[in-house]
Amino acid sequence: MLKYVLSIAILVASLTTYAQTKEVGVKFINSPITVDGSLDEPVWNETKPATNFWQYFPTDTIQASYQSEIRFLYTDKTLYVGIKVFSQGDEYVIPSLKRDFRAGGSDNITLMFDTFNDGNNAFLFGSNPLGIRREALVSGGGTDLRGFTTSWDTKWVGETKQYDGYYICEWAIPMSAFKFREGETRWRFNSYQFDTQDNTRNTWINIPQNQFIFNLAYMGDMVFEKPLGNSKSPISIIPYINAIAGQDRELPDDFTEVKVGGDARFTIGNSLNLDVTINPDFSQVEVDNAITNLSRFEVGLPERRQFFIENSDLFADFGDPRAANPFFSRRIGIAEDFEGNTIINNIVAGARLSGKVNNNLRVGLLNMQTEKDERNEISANNNTVIALQHRVFSRSNISAIFVNRQATGNETFVEPGEQYNRLVGLDYNLANEDNSWNGKFYLHKSFTPGVERKDFSGGARIEYNRNNWRATSATLFVNEDFNSDLGFIPRKDIFRNFSKLERLIFPKSGAINRHIFSLNSFYVWRPELDFTLGDRTLSPQWEAEFKNTASLAVKPRARFTKLFDTFDPSRSEGLELPEGSEYSYNSIELEYNSDRRKALSYTSNATYGDYFNGEILTLRAGATLRLQPKLIIGFNARYDKINLPAPYSDNDIWLVSPRVEVTFTKNLFWNTLLQYSTLQDNFGINSRLQWRFAPLSDLFLVYNDNYFTDTTFAPRFRSINLKLTYWLYL
Numbered sequence: 001m002l003k004y005v006l007s008i009a010i011l012v013a014s015l016t017t018y019a020q021t022k023e024v025g026v027k028f029i030n031s032p033i034t035v036d037g038s039l040d041e042p043v044w045n046e047t048k049p050a051t052n053f054w055q056y057f058p059t060d061t062i063q064a065s066y067q068s069e070i071r072f073l074y075t076d077k078t079l080y081v082g083i084k085v086f087s088q089g090d091e092y093v094i095p096s097l098k099r100d101f102r103a104g105g106s107d108n109i110t111l112m113f114d115t116f117n118d119g120n121n122a123f124l125f126g127s128n129p130l131g132i133r134r135e136a137l138v139s140g141g142g143t144d145l146r147g148f149t150t151s152w153d154t155k156w157v158g159e160t161k162q163y164d165g166y167y168i169c170e171w172a173i174p175m176s177a178f179k180f181r182e183g184e185t186r187w188r189f190n191s192y193q194f195d196t197q198d199n200t201r202n203t204w205i206n207i208p209q210n211q212f213i214f215n216l217a218y219m220g221d222m223v224f225e226k227p228l229g230n231s232k233s234p235i236s237i238i239p240y241i242n243a244i245a246g247q248d249r250e251l252p253d254d255f256t257e258v259k260v261g262g263d264a265r266f267t268i269g270n271s272l273n274l275d276v277t278i279n280p281d282f283s284q285v286e287v288d289n290a291i292t293n294l295s296r297f298e299v300g301l302p303e304r305r306q307f308f309i310e311n312s313d314l315f316a317d318f319g320d321p322r323a324a325n326p327f328f329s330r331r332i333g334i335a336e337d338f339e340g341n342t343i344i345n346n347i348v349a350g351a352r353l354s355g356k357v358n359n360n361l362r363v364g365l366l367n368m369q370t371e372k373d374e375r376n377e378i379s380a381n382n383n384t385v386i387a388l389q390h391r392v393f394s395r396s397n398i399s400a401i402f403v404n405r406q407a408t409g410n411e412t413f414v415e416p417g418e419q420y421n422r423l424v425g426l427d428y429n430l431a432n433e434d435n436s437w438n439g440k441f442y443l444h445k446s447f448t449p450g451v452e453r454k455d456f457s458g459g460a461r462i463e464y465n466r467n468n469w470r471a472t473s474a475t476l477f478v479n480e481d482f483n484s485d486l487g488f489i490p491r492k493d494i495f496r497n498f499s500k501l502e503r504l505i506f507p508k509s510g511a512i513n514r515h516i517f518s519l520n521s522f523y524v525w526r527p528e529l530d531f532t533l534g535d536r537t538l539s540p541q542w543e544a545e546f547k548n549t550a551s552l553a554v555k556p557r558a559r560f561t562k563l564f565d566t567f568d569p570s571r572s573e574g575l576e577l578p579e580g581s582e583y584s585y586n587s588i589e590l591e592y593n594s595d596r597r598k599a600l601s602y603t604s605n606a607t608y609g610d611y612f613n614g615e616i617l618t619l620r621a622g623a624t625l626r627l628q629p630k631l632i633i634g635f636n637a638r639y640d641k642i643n644l645p646a647p648y649s650d651n652d653i654w655l656v657s658p659r660v661e662v663t664f665t666k667n668l669f670w671n672t673l674l675q676y677s678t679l680q681d682n683f684g685i686n687s688r689l690q691w692r693f694a695p696l697s698d699l700f701l702v703y704n705d706n707y708f709t710d711t712t713f714a715p716r717f718r719s720i721n722l723k724l725t726y727w728l729y730l
Contacts, residue, residue: 022220024050026072037161054206064202081171097663105596114188115180119395131160139313175231188219217435233267246719272355284700297490311354314364328488337376395431421485422447470502574649585610614644696727
């Protein structure tokens with residue numbers, strides 16, 4: 001069955017063509033220019049700009065009211081970009097002075113460069129009217145928000161000046177910041193611009209609203225005046241020193257420590273990176289947002305550690321990200337102690353080779369060694385991932401993965417079945433040229449000592465997205481003995497189907513820009529239990545997106561659940577519902593998000609209905625006050641009131657998380673996040689001061705404090721660390 005579906009998918013991919021072509025020239029110059037936001041060098045006038053931008057929002061059928069002009073120059077070592085963005089006034093929305101801002105709700109312009117012309121990956125650079133810069137990596141063709149990674153950093157310079165009726169951005173991006181093939185004469189290119197005063201979003205290449213604005217299927221060409229040469233990056237050495245002091249009140253234990261380590265980056269050719277890390281430290285990384293998880297299963301959290309970010313899609317985009325992901329990088333650096341508690345397991349060293357071998361082949365090799373923790377009965381482990389991705393047709397690819405977790409010690413506490421875990425897999429990722437069809441087809445097998453069968457996982461997903469219709473159907477299975485120690489697999493012994501049909505309506509007048517009507521279905525069966533139905537959710541939904549960027553949604557749901565293990569829905573450690581019991585329950589959810597361009601924006605959400613054998617009321621609210629560009633005050637809260645009939649428990653669950661972000665200058669930032677969670681029995685404080693004293697070089701002062709939330713409000717864990725990192729080019 002799978003091979004016939006795959007054949008149809010390949011045929012679809014091979015029959016479609018690009019809908020539009022557009023190009024801009026890139027002029028070669030022999031000497032550098034001054035980056036000052038003026039564009040006063042005569043050579044800028046010798047270039048023809050990329051212009052004639054189209055609206056993307058509120059409509060995608062007319063050209064932009066206020067245009068942008070983008071010009072390109074280059075030397076052997078640098079790409080120069082000159083951008084002129086016209087506007088109706090100077091009342092720009094600039095939330096903060098912090099780098100790597102998100103585009104939504106603010107004024108900015110962004111450029112994307114597909115340097116290998118594959119429609120799957122791109123380098124992204126952007127700026128706002130105050131000259132705050134951002135860079136990111138776009139992967140997976142720009143078809144999913146998960147493929148947008150702002151944690152990536154590279155060195156480049158830019159200046160912006162505001163004038164009457166427009167602002168000018170002037171950039172100098174080292175050619176070494178990109179990866180490309182020597183001798184190339186064309187890159188695929190697109191740009192999008194957000195204008196809060198005109199309330200429009202505009203793109204150089206016309207993109208239909210049913211696609212993401214950073215979709216890589218819709219790009220033109222930038223044509224270089226002469227072939228590109230070899231632009232090998234210099235060796236980057238990034239040492240750090242970190243002084244830490246802390247108190248663990250649960251053990252109890254006071255400690256002080258000075259850690260030294262660092263990273264090194266080497267470029268092989270023009271397109272491969274070799275990254276090496278020794279004794280890595282991630283203490284400055286933003287803490288995870290606390291969540292209220294009322295489900296019976298684990299929830300995956302995003303990777304925030306810089307070492308694992310670049311080319312992360314090459315390793316992580318296998319299988320299904322929410323149900324059967326064979327490699328989940330957050331598994332490296334954590335482990336379970338002898339009591340089953342999840343704790344930090346230090347990384348000794350690691351290396352990663354990733355990038356393009358040629359225009360069609362990407363390779364990735366990751367190897368990380370974790371240390372032995374005798375006290376907690378954790379063995380030293382070597383963790384290896386090998387990934388290959390070969391492009392077929394225009395934007396599709398075939399990918400293979402090998403994952404190996406191998407215990408490197410001979411400790412007596414390591415059980416025979418825990419010596420190793422391995423996995424091999426093959427994926428076909430479908431994406432046609434205009435992204436009207438995309439999908440995934442995969443089959444994975446794991447290898448665990450003592451397990452010889454029922455260790456497969458596979459799936460097929462196909463999506464249609466064109467004009468006023470979107471449709472998705474995704475089916476997968478996970479055998480009961482399928483296992484990946486380095487993966488994310490919250491449920492086993494399942495056969496699952498998810499289907500979604502959406503109808504998009506764009507009114508020609510009125511306050512609503514787009515209606516989305518959808519029908520959703522979700523089924524989970526248990527193959528080893530005669531395909532007994534375990535979960536079912538049916539949900540017709542309506543969403544309205546307003547022309548002022550606000551949105552409103554109504555989501556009724558009808559659920560069925562059969563418990564195969566005992567479970568306490570109240571999450572209060574009370575009496576559990578019995579194994580084998582069945583429940584049908586209905587609820588309705590209302591959600592409203594206000595205009596994000598306003599100084600004060602907010603979101604509100606309410607869910608009410610049946611919950612297993614009882615009732616639930618969930619209220620969520622968030623607000624953001626922007627005193628631009630220095631101060632942002634945010635507040636998020638969630639309240640769950642669970643009522644179950646006697647003798648089962650009720651519960652009132654709170655999650656409150658205020659945040660304050662102060663950007664004193666473009667190089668000095670202070671963020672403080674408070675998180676109060678009764679479900680996690682924790683009140684946490686994370687306060688981080690960051691001084692970027694040189695390009696990509698930082699001094700961090702980070703304070704963490706945690707308390708129990710019971711009546712004693714006793715301290716749990718406290719730490720403070722001062723960390724210095726310096727980016728050195730050799």
